[in-house]
Amino acid sequence: MDPSETQDLDSRGQANPPLIILWKDDEAAGHPLGLIFEPFRWIRMLCRELNASFVFGVALVYGLSQGFAWSFLRVAADYYWKDVQKVQPSMVQMFTGLYYIPWVMKPVWGVLTDVVPVLGYRRRPYFILAGILGVATTFVVSTFGRLPIILALLCLIGMMASIAIADVTIDACIARNSIERPALAPDMQSLCGFLSSLGALIGFSTSGFFVHHLGAQGALGLMVIPPVSLILLGFVIFELRTNRWSEKQKVWEKVGGAIRAMGKTIQCPMVWKPSLYMYLSLALSISTHEGHFYWYTDQKAGPAFSQQFVGVIYAIGAMASMAGVLIYHKLLKDYQFRSLLFYAQLLYAVSGMLDLIFVLRWNLKLGIPDYFFVILEECSVRITGRLRWMPMMVLSTKLCPSGIEGTFFALLMCIDSLGGLTSKTGGGMVLHFFHVTRTDFRNLWLAVLIRNLLRIATLGLIFLIPKANQSGVLLPPDLLKYSDSDEEESLQLTTINQKEDI
Helix, strand or coil, X not given: CCCCCCCCXXXXXXXXXXXXXXXXCCCXXXXXXXXXXXXXXXXXXXXXXXXXXXXXXXXXXXXXXXXXXXXXXXXXHHHHHHXXXXXXXXXXXXHHHHCCHHHHCHHHHHHHHHHCCECCECCHHHHHHHHHHHHHHXXXXXXXXXXXXXXXXXXXXXXXXXXXXXXXXXXXXHHXXXXXXXXXXXXHHHHHHHHHHHHXXXXXHHHHHHHHHHHHHHHHHHHHHHHHHHHHHHHHEEECCCCCCCCHHHHHXXXXXXXXXXXXXXXXXXXXXXXXXXXXXXXXXXXXXXXXXXXXXXXXXXXXXCHHHHHHHHHHHHHHHHHXXXXXXXXXXXXXXXXXXXXXXXXXXXXXXXXXXXHCCHHHHXXXXXXXXXXXXXXXXXXXXXXXXXXXXXXXXXXXXXXXXXXXXXXXXXXXXXXXXXXXXXXHHHHHHCCCCCCCCCCHHHHHHHHHHHHHHHHHHHHHCCCCECCCCCCCHHHHCCCCCCCCCCEEECCHHHHHHC
């Protein structure tokens, strides 16, 4: 998710084959196993249209660094705060909001990687920096005993910063490809969503097992794997070296130019209105996750789910999220933004009512066991959440002007992260107000009810979303043609005959 001059991982010296949007190849369309092979044909098409190195980069950042690491950390950190630090759920809910600070700073990472090269390179050093930061913070939180709460929180925020910095770079490539190949923008977001969900599936599936056998701190130690891969990626990524890295005046001129261009773009009603909707739709959906987690695992008031089963719940939810990506890609990517987001938000609000039924234990009165109902609830929320998220990501890529697409996309993701931070903080305040503690969950249902009512209220803001097709162009021509760069930048995986140039 990155900065301005970042060229896509495209090889510009080669002619692109004709655009192919369909997943199916003619020779395989009638194969009885066609449905199974269809995703592989789709990925092959994306490799052909967008370059295989781009697809590989997306797989590493979205699949391993973001999908796996985020999901694994979610479970391990929850048990770390609950069992090691013994913190109240309302405080943990606020702590998880602070995890978004590195994501709120994404425009900073974007500007740095765009216009502040290190030793002549704009991308490689930041991959390495992200990896080193992740390794260092993971080592501290997993090795030492019960750390002071502030230090433990800083370490977990540092682990998130490692993911965010790496994430910035690949997003610039996605944004530029979305501008140059607008018909493939939904496909690229489907790829990101699918890989992220696949990584989350693996992370959730293994998290409960490792927390049970290694403890929360031991499980956190396994989080060293993704940042190590980022360090290796920083060495194997090929990037042309710029000759102007020492010209500080030009660097700051480009920073100023990027800021002015972002200011001009955000003033466009076609940009600020959907950006405001995305923030409010996330902020108003306050998170009560930590209250649910403590209640899930309580031996008296809750269903007393084991560590392994908590991981299974989230893993099945990740599979449902993948199903949501496939539903969007196959059935919904041709609908207008406004109508799709309206019905997606409506379904999201309705699915949240399952939480209320579960907390009130009405499922038992209906004869539905806890283990079955919680999986039903998790799948419903994940599918509808993904159907709501995918078009917003496609819309974000459509709002980025040429030349600063990486930095501006990072700004939009910063707005989304502010929405997430507001959601987590607001949820923590609601849990605290209703006195939801480690052992008292009597008012948890009120927090869930307020959350669901706010989700329904968000439907009144749908007028901020444009009535436009997802494959169309939204920005006016003067913004689309903006470019502050005077040179092309190439970023791709090193081939054998290129390694001697590094």
